[in-house]
Amino acid sequence: MIVGAGFAGAVHARQLAEAGFEAHVIDKRPHIAGNAYDFVNENGVRVHAYGPHLFHTKQRHIVDWLQKFTEFAPYSHKVRAFIAPDSYVPLPINLNTINVIFGVELKNETEAKNFLASVAIPCESPKNAAEYLYSKIGVKLTDLFFRPYTKKMWLMDLEEMSASVVQRIPINYDETDTYFSREEIQVMPRNGYTAIFEKILDHTNIEVETNASYEKGMERDYLYCFNSMPIDEYFDFVHGRLPYRSIRFHHRTEPLFTQEWSVTNFTDSSPFTRETSWHVLPDHHVNPTGNVTITREEPCDYADNNFERYYPVKTADGRYQSLYAIYKNDAKLLPNMSFIGRCGTYQYLDMDQVINQSLTHVNAWIADRLA
Ligand SMILES: Cc1cc2nc3c(=O)[nH]c(=O)nc-3n(C[C@H](O)[C@H](O)[C@H](O)COP(=O)(O)OP(=O)(O)OC[C@H]3O[C@@H](n4cnc5c(N)ncnc54)[C@H](O)[C@@H]3O)c2cc1C
Structure with a gap:
């Protein structure tokens, strides 16, 4: 059973x-299909019912196993943080993010590393997420990109959170603007995730x-x-x-538009954490209707969302x-x-x-x- x-x-x-x-x-x-369940909606767009699921792995044998049940499309996931209307910067933080936020003109990896070292607050064994981030990227970037975001996502201050939650967040010292590291295989199933489960x-x-x-x-x-x-x-x-944190999803319809990235993060203190433009993902604009679907995520306690369990606390x-x-x-x-x-x-x-x-x-x- x-x-x-x-x-x-x-x-x-x-x-x-x-x-x-x-x-x-x-x-x-x-x-x-559990939380990976997806379907094509009334706008002809493939939507993941429980938030965007991007497949990435360092383990070739997992892709090989899944390939018995699906074809994959190559994909490189990009995320931008909303700073102000018409102003977006790459996430994870990269060379360009640092240049925009600090108004500097760093040109390469060495300059970026040296710059972050100059703003970082060294800490040999960080006891919480704040100490870890301050020791890597300093106060300004931490408080801009992580403090309000963490508060709304987890309802906790960075000081209350385990360093392990933020340790997996990468920093790109060059102009790499993809979300996952270059060592990872990034692909998306051609016919969506639900179709994989039907075959498995x-x-x-x-x-x-x-x-x-x-x-x-x-x-x-x-x-x-x-x-x-x-x-x-x-x-x-x-x-x-x-306990778990959960997410309420707010969908809206917009006329078709083009965008280089599929996910926008809201690092400010508004209730929303991120927004997905599904049609930007490969094979997600299934039946063009002229309209597309955008989904905003509002974190909440799982008790306020029908006990939908998403993220262990x-x-x-x-x-x-x-x-x-x-x-x-x-x-x-x-x-x-x-x-x-x-x-x-x-x-x-x-x-x-x-x-x-x-x-x-x-x-x-x-x-x-x-x-
Ligand atoms: C918002 C969000 C975004 C994510 N994005 C990514 C991503 O981009 N990339 C990535 O690799 N992973 C992502 N994940 C993680 C991914 O969803 C999980 O790795 C995957 O769903 C885990 O599979 P599972 O079988 O353990 O759990 P689930 O997919 O949750 O499946 C468990 C199933 O058990 C069922 N169940 C529970 N209780 C009972 C019961 N009492 N009786 C009968 N059935 C029951 C549930 O209905 C559910 O269908 C994301 C997760 C979330 C929440």
Whole structure:
């Protein structure tokens, strides 16, 4: 039995089916694909229902595995930060961002590194996100690009947040204006993500049921259960709730326009964090109608958004990771169930990470059973 038809559940189901096991996948939502679900809307534009999903990975074998189920279009993701009307700068921060914000004319990587070193506040072991960012880019860039954004995204000051949340944000000392690093493979599925799931789950040994919630004891009828539901919910929140930040999506229609980048970040203190122009993504302007769809994101607590769990909360004191460790220990006592995926393991995971973990986990389980 597999709870959840997102990447974690679907990858488990496929590998099990190919190894000769029968997999019954249930999902409480009316659709497959989990948070990667996308569809073509009334403007003929492909929209990702749970926010823009850009595929990027350093692991070739994940792309190879997915290529059994989709063709990919090459894509280089670009993000701009809105500074003022008609003024946008590249994110992650690059040479041009620094030049615009400080009114300087740095020409190369060495000058950019030296300049940032001159404004940075050194700190050997940063205890929180603020100390980490100040030690890398100084006060002005931190307070402009990260302070209000973090507040609205996480409802926390940078000082309250773990440095690990911002450590993965890159800085480009040259004119590179792509969001992900050059070492990463960046591609988008030609027919969208939902079509990938239709193919992954299309196997005689797989049965899929949507609009079907997990109920206690269901797993009794099965050899084993791989469960991607929230781990605290499974245990009826006995030790307390594992909180998440969520996002409300606001869609609007506009006449077709061209733009070099697909995502605009709002670093000011307005309620919105970013805006996606879906038609700019490859193979997303599916049926041209003259109109396109733009989606703004407004972060909120998951309790204010129907308990839609998006981002696990990471505080500097690690209190929720400690709470998760208690649930994880309880789960170890369940002989025929393991928790998988983003909400099963209470971590923010990109799609490639979920696929990688799922392949490793299920292949080991299969090898063990067949040994
Ligand atoms: C806003 C946002 C943007 C993102 N952007 C990117 C990106 O650009 N690139 C990237 O690589 N990753 C991105 N991700 C991460 C990506 O969404 C995850 O890696 C992926 O969805 C994880 O798959 P999963 O199967 O673990 O979880 P999910 O996709 O959430 O699937 C879990 C499924 O379990 C179901 N379920 C839960 N409880 C129950 C229950 N009780 N009974 C039955 N079913 C249940 C849910 O309905 C859901 O469909 C983003 C995530 C978010 C939230």
